[in-house]
Amino acid sequence: MDRTLKAISLLLSYPTKELQDAMPEIGAVLASDSRLTAAARRDLRPLVDALRTQDIYELEEQYVLLFDRSRTLSLNLFEHVHGESRDRGGAMVSLIENYREAGFEPATSELPDHLPVLLEFLATRPFNEVRETLTDAAHIFEALLTRLIRRESPYAPIFGALIQIAGAKANKKAVAELLELPEDDPTDLAALDEVWEETQVTFGPDPNAGCPQVRDMLSRIDIPKNPAPSSAAAVNNGG
Numbered sequence: 001m002d003r004t005l006k007a008i009s010l011l012l013s014y015p016t017k018e019l020q021d022a023m024p025e026i027g028a029v030l031a032s033d034s035r036l037t038a039a040a041r042r043d044l045r046p047l048v049d050a051l052r053t054q055d056i057y058e059l060e061e062q063y064v065l066l067f068d069r070s071r072t073l074s075l076n077l078f079e080h081v082h083g084e085s086r087d088r089g090g091a092m093v094s095l096i097e098n099y100r101e102a103g104f105e106p107a108t109s110e111l112p113d114h115l116p117v118l119l120e121f122l123a124t125r126p127f128n129e130v131r132e133t134l135t136d137a138a139h140i141f142e143a144l145l146t147r148l149i150r151r152e153s154p155y156a157p158i159f160g161a162l163i164q165i166a167g168a169k170a171n172k173k174a175v176a177e178l179l180e181l182p183e184d185d186p187t188d189l190a191a192l193d194e195v196w197e198e199t200q201v202t203f204g205p206d207p208n209a210g211c212p213q214v215r216d217m218l219s220r221i222d223i224p225k226n227p228a229p230s231s232a233a234a235v236n237n238g239g
Contacts, residue, residue: 002123002130004033004165008158009119012075015051015059023052035165043157050154066153070184073147075115080140080178134166139174141166146179 007029010019027048031041051059067075074080078088095112099105099121106117122130134141141159148156163170 002125002127003029004035005119005123005130008161009116009123011047011051011158012116012119012155015056015063017056020052020056023048027052030161036161037164040157040161040164044161047154047157066148066151066155072178072181072184073144076111076113077115077118077137077140078113080143131166131168134162135168138163138166138168138170139178142170142175143178146175147183150183 007026010022010026013019027045030036030044030048033041036044066073071079078091081088081091092112099112102121102124104121104124106112106120108114108117110117112118118133122133141162145156145159145163148159
C-alpha cells in the first residue's frame with residue numbers, strides 16, 4: 001500500500017470529522033515521504049493544519065466552492081480531457097471495468113474518474129504503474145496547481161506533490177490549452193447551472209472512446225494477482 005497516495009486521496013476528499021481526526025497521522029505520512037522534496041512536504045503543512053483545526057462547516061464550504069462549483073477545478077479528471085462529451089462516457093465505462101477486473105469496488109457515490117477514487121486505487125498498485133498513470137495526468141495536475149495558486153488555496157501543493165511523485169514534467173502545450181479556459185465564478189450559481197446542464201454525459205459501451213492519452217492511461221492499469229482493497233478508511237487501516 002502506497003500510504004502517501006492514500007493520504008493524498010483523503011486530503012482531496014470531502015471534509016468530515018473523521019478526516020479531521022485522522023489528520024495527525026495523515027500529516028506524519030506526508031512528512032516522511034522521501035519522494036517529495038523538503039519544500040513540497042513543508043508546503044503541504046498549511047492544508048494539513050487547516051483540515052485539522054478549522055471549523056468543519058467552513059471547510060465544507062471552501063471545498064464545495066473550489067471543486068464542486070468550478071469545472072476548471074473539477075477533481076473528475078475526464079472533465080478536463082473531453083468535458084461532458086459522449087467520449088467521456090466511453091472512457092468512464094473503460095475505467096469502471098479496469099477497477100472491477102482488479103477486484104476494486106470504490107465505496108463511494110463519486111464518479112470513477114474522481115481523483116480521490118483513482119488515487120485510492122493507485123495506492124494498491126506497483127509504483128511503475130503509479131508513475132505512468134500520474135504522468136499521463138501531469139498536465140491536468142499542473143493546470144490545477146496554477147489555478148489554485150491564483151486563488152491562494154492551501155490545496156495547491158497537493159498537485160505539485162503528485163507531479164513530483166510522477167517524476168515527470170507536464171506537457172507545456174497541453175497545460176496552456178487547459179489554462180486558456182476561463183475561470184468559473186463559484187458564486188454565480190445561475191451561470192454554473194447553465195454550463196453544467198449544457199450537455200448530458202452518456203455512458204456509452206465503447207471502451208475505446210476518448211482521446212488517445214486517456215486510452216493509454218487506462219491501458220496501463222493491469223489486473224493484480226490479488227484483489228485490491230476498496231475501503232477509503234484512515235491511512236493506518238491501509239497498511
